Amino acid sequence: MEYPHSHSLLHPTLLCSAAFSALLLGGCASLGGGVSSKVAATTKANYYPACYEPVSQLRSSDAAMQKSVATGAIAGGLLGGLAGALSGGDHAARNTLIGATTGALVGGAAGYYSERQKQIADDKQRIASYGGDFERSSEDLDRSIVYAKAAQDCYQGEFAKLQAAHRAKSMSDSEGRSRFAEIVSGLKETNALLAAVDGRAGEDINTYTQAYEKDLQEVGVERQTVATAVSKPVAKPKAVPQEAVATEQQLQKATAKRTEAQEVSSRGTSMVSSACNNPDIGDWGGDACGSV
Numbered sequence: 001m002e003y004p005h006s007h008s009l010l011h012p013t014l015l016c017s018a019a020f021s022a023l024l025l026g027g028c029a030s031l032g033g034g035v036s037s038k039v040a041a042t043t044k045a046n047y048y049p050a051c052y053e054p055v056s057q058l059r060s061s062d063a064a065m066q067k068s069v070a071t072g073a074i075a076g077g078l079l080g081g082l083a084g085a086l087s088g089g090d091h092a093a094r095n096t097l098i099g100a101t102t103g104a105l106v107g108g109a110a111g112y113y114s115e116r117q118k119q120i121a122d123d124k125q126r127i128a129s130y131g132g133d134f135e136r137s138s139e140d141l142d143r144s145i146v147y148a149k150a151a152q153d154c155y156q157g158e159f160a161k162l163q164a165a166h167r168a169k170s171m172s173d174s175e176g177r178s179r180f181a182e183i184v185s186g187l188k189e190t191n192a193l194l195a196a197v198d199g200r201a202g203e204d205i206n207t208y209t210q211a212y213e214k215d216l217q218e219v220g221v222e223r224q225t226v227a228t229a230v231s232k233p234v235a236k237p238k239a240v241p242q243e244a245v246a247t248e249q250q251l252q253k254a255t256a257k258r259t260e261a262q263e264v265s266s267r268g269t270s271m272v273s274s275a276c277n278n279p280d281i282g283d284w285g286g287d288a289c290g291s292v
Contacts, residue, residue, distance in 0.1 A: 039192045043185040046178070051154035052186055058147035058193050061140075062200075109210035116211060123219050124243045130212040131247035134254040137201050137208070141257040148194040148264050152271060155183045155190075159275055166281045173284065180281070181288035184272055191268040198261040205254050212247060223248070 041059070045052035120126040162179050165171040171179075213223050221240055226248045229240045276282065276289035 039189065039196050041189065043182065043189050045182070045186075047182050048155065048158050048179075048186065051151055051158060051183075054147040054150035054154070055186060055190050055193065058144055058151070058190065058197075061143055061147065062193070062197055109207045109214075112207050113211040113214055123215060124241050127212065127215050127219070127241060127247055128243035130208050130215075131243075131250040133208045134205065134247065134250035137205050138250070138254045138257045141197065141201050141254070141261050144194055144197045145257070145261050145264055148190050148261075148268065151186065151190045152264070152268050155186050156271060159183050159271075162284075163278065163281050166284065176281075176284045177286050177288075180275070180284040181286070184275060184285070184288040187268050187272050187275075191265050191272070194261060194265045194268070198258060198265065201254075201261075202258060205251075205258065209251060212251065216244060219244075227252075 039059075043052055043055065116126055116129065120129055158179075162171075162176065162183070166176060216223050216226065219241065221244060226240055226244045229245050230248050230252065233245075272289075276285045282289075
């Protein structure tokens with residue numbers, strides 16, 4: 001069967017769009033994928049399935065967030081550019097090239113910022129929209145922190161019981177080593193997942209922050225002035241939009257959540273080190289501790 005105007009498929013604009021679409025979609029996939037796929041599930045929950053349950057929830061929660069807000073914005077810009085090219089018009093090729101150039105910066109703030117400019121024309125509304133993105137990052141981190149702390153607390157409790165069994169000589173060395181190894185593996189996996197979530201969230205927050213600061217510059221307001229307005233609301237300068245104050249509050253909250261996640265991760269690392277260097281039970285550590 002012959003399709004009418006099939007030669008139009010060779011139009012340079014469309015070829016350019018297709019080439020850039022392959023490039024951009026590849027970049028978006030790497031940015032938006034859940035970090036859980038990068039952290040191996042190394043723990044076999046033979047003795048402590050209740051402790052591993054929060055680890056599974058941490059992994060599943062992250063896997064469900066397949067695309068960050070930034071990735072969605074960039075992908076949206078790509079599709080919009082392709083739609084413009086397909087619609088034709090005098091400026092179709094130019095618009096496609098502009099979109100492709102912006103999209104090539106995937107992983108940074110340029111594509112995200114550009115797409116927000118297209119989506120929201122009003123400066124104040126656009127500044128307010130960043131607050132929602134910061135809030136989502138805070139919620140993602142908070143959920144991960146809750147799961148990680150639950151796993152850590154559970155494994156810590158089980159380690160105390162194991163330590164008591166070692167002192168009382170009420171457990172065989174073979175079982176003791178197996179249980180010890182499972183506790184250490186569960187803690188290490190939890191720490192790795194939380195660190196990966198924090199890293200991904202940090203990239204997103206950095207992207208949102210750059211766009212937010214750029215828009216503040218556009219309206220003639222320094223971010224430090226906004227931060228001062230947050231810390232001293234009574235003396236809020238008239239030039240600072242309320243939308244900027246609300247977004248700054250969300251940014252500070254997201255930053256605090258990152259700090260909390262890092263503290264929880266550090267706590268988990270200390271737990272592993274403490275268990276492996278415990279003189280009362282260290283002989284059960286074996287290969288589980290390695291060079292810890």
